[in-house]
Amino acid sequence: MIPAQFDYKAPATLDEAVALLNSDLDGAKILAGGHSLIPAMKLRLAQPQLLVDIARIKSLAYIREEGDQILIGATTTHYQLESSDLLKQICPLLPECAKSIGDVQVRNKGTIGGSIAHSDPAGDWPAAVLALDADLVLVGPNGERTVKAENFFVDLLTTDLQPGEILREVRITKPSGKFGHAYQKVPHPASGFAVVGVAVHLALNDDGSCKSAGIGVTGVGVKAYRARAVETALAGTSLDDNAAGAAVAHVCDGIDANADLYASGEYRCHLAQVHTRRAIQAAKARVQ
């Protein structure tokens, strides 16, 4: 339970953090909330030479509106997202998702950027940013670039972040018109991680039919993914039980479901179908 020796730097600005990270691409690691990295270090599963702590860069934690966008800084904690009155009004999926993460201590320290960049196969934020079709802003030694959430998650614990790059901001287009959100999750009884987690964003036409759907699924595969087949099947329907039931049958299409001691792949897929249906129903019921 004692980590290997490492150096620690707490830069004051993001530029400094990028420079420090690039001073030792092999051995340096970004520390934000530390709720995945520190346990791995204590078990010596991860032994970085240098920790670059970005949680102390105050200008990286924010939630604000800008035009039709919601901008969220990478080191915004789960608790800040959970308790944001602004988000509760304009994008309730985010506070709902935040509320389901771990426990109070985890939510007070853990950050949205850390969770997304770590890309735990059972992390909650990846599902939410996929459902909302978020853009992720990455900064590296050669400047900034923006990646769609869908293209960001590459494989198990593997993202499009290149060595030397830091996730800086999450950008979400403000939901408009008639829309409803829901996050449904089966938490692992010990860890609180999602055995299955489904985030749903529904946009409705004036007649109540489905204009478009965004569905992010976590816990099932090696990475969180967008259930495109379900989204397509829902579009244009009245979102009644028949339509939702038929659509959710496709939630595991093309996915090699995880199996571990707690849940087999088949069980996970079944849970994913049940909870996608429930999330669709809940999101529909909340449409304003």
Next chain:
Amino acid sequence: MKLEGTHELDASPERVYQCLVNPEVLQRCIPGCERLEQTAENTFAATIRTGVGSIKGVFNGTARLQDMREPEHLRLVVDGKGAPGFLKGSGDLDLARTDTGTTVTYTADVQVGGTIASVGQRMIQGTAKMMATQFFTSLAAEAKTAVGEPPPQHGFFRTALRWFSGWATKTLRKILKPQKGT
């Protein structure tokens, strides 16, 4: 833990088989393999530095080839351990001829223990699948070259890069460490 999978390769079963029993090819294909030496007939010792995301570890182990029936079947028995845990198990590889090349089907039964198994249990299967895919992607590139031809560029480049970055890191650390102490 049971592992299963199939991979399509664009080369004849004979060529794929040759690659699978060639230590030099294997070293280039196994993700993070730093050393692979033949210690006896069909027995190899290996050092593998591998990981996903921030989780990394060095494993030392042996691999034995059994039930060798060229070019359709071989059995691999592995036993390894490292700081994060240990693994041992065996797997069967079946090579079937297809119109475009070879289908490799593998089934393996592997026991993983130690820290990695107690805390990383939910990710072990995903990690294994990811590495198998990396291995077979590299193997597919290797198998496409004819016997005696130089190995594929990306494999060579990666090996050279890995060697260089390892060397550079070690050298830099050697230079930097004493100064830190003063």
